[in-house]
Amino acid sequence: MGEQPIFTTRAHVFQIDPSTKKNWVPASKQAVTVSFFYDVTRNSYRIISVDGAKVIINSTISPNMTFTKTSQKFGQWADSRANTVFGLGFSSEQQLTKFAEKFREVREAAKLARDKSQDKLETSSDHSQESGCEGPSSAQASSVNGTDDEKASRDPGPAHSHLRSENDKLKIALTQSEHPPAYSAANVKKWEVELQTLRESNARLSSALQESAASAEQWKRQFSVCRDENDRLRSKIEELEEQCGEISREKERNIQLNRRIEALESELQEKETELRDLRKQSEIIPQLMSECDYISEKLEAAERDNQNLEDKVRALKTDVEESKYRQRHLQAELKSFLEVLDGKIDDLHDFRRGLSKLGADH
DSSP: OEEEEHHHHHHHEEEOOOTTSSSSESOOSOOOOEEEEETTOOOOTEEEEETTTEEEEEEOOOOOOOOEEESSSSEEETTTTTTEEEEOOOSHHHHHHHHHHHHHHHHHHHHHHHHHHHHHHHHHHHHHHTTTTTOOOOOHSOSSSSSSSHHHOOOOOOOHHHHHHHHHHHHHHHHHHSSSSSSSHHHHHHHHHHHHHHHHHHHHHHHHHHHHHHHHHHHHHHHHHHHHHHHHHHHHHHHHHHHHHHHHHHHHHHHHHHHHHHHHHHHHHHHHHHHHHHHHHHHHHHHHHHHHHHHHHHHHHHHHHHHHHHHHHHHHHHHHHHHHHHHHHHHHHHHHHHHHHHHHHHHHHHHHHHHHHHHHHH
């Protein structure tokens, strides 16, 4: 069945700076999809995030991992296998809380899976010890975790060396039994018993070696199956990563289309409002036209009155100019009259002074 997504959210992804181990380095330019995946075959959990065609998070959850909230919208966890620290920035505290709860849930599930696998390994080890009590070295020739099968096929281990030493002892015993001139009957009997014991031990060790070889072949087949399954899962992960990238790009396109639709809807509402205003204005256009005609008539009458007033003003200006001209003429005549009057007054003064002088003489 492969891996299946069990939880998905969106966040900004960061990684700790490998040089300073203090500063955060953005791993994504924007918020990306972060998902928990469950591997049914291996009974394991992973956190995977893809930005376009680049895998920025590929972290397998182990029971000793801890997700720590460092702020209301930011959390982090350390991955010893990837030799880094991942950080996630969420848009809300609620999303951070959901992710932390899911992380704890997955970590507990990984712990239970590890305990179950250890119980199975212990049970299989007990069964192998019970079945190989006559050949204890058979358990050493086969690897428990299934990753040392090739080494077991190349080097049978302590069982093979022990079998070789027993064979050497057996050869020596046979050589000495063929030439027993210096030994008594008791020694011959002793060597016969030991020879029989060595033969039985040799038979047990041969059987154990055969079992070890069969186990190695079995582990080889299992390793080949696991390797094929791993290749299949790897290709499946690549397909899922491509699908996740395509989904992310499709989501971005959908977001852009939704924004464009919202903008068009807003523009449409504005156009409808403007259209309603124009319809209302079109209803009062006849009234405005009648008022405009009335105002035009008034304007023509006012223009005629204005023309008459301009004519009167021009006539008044003409009268004013004539009045100013007559006033200047009168001023000139008055000035000449005053000059003549001043001369007459001077003459009267002279006449008066003469009379006064004649009166004084008499």
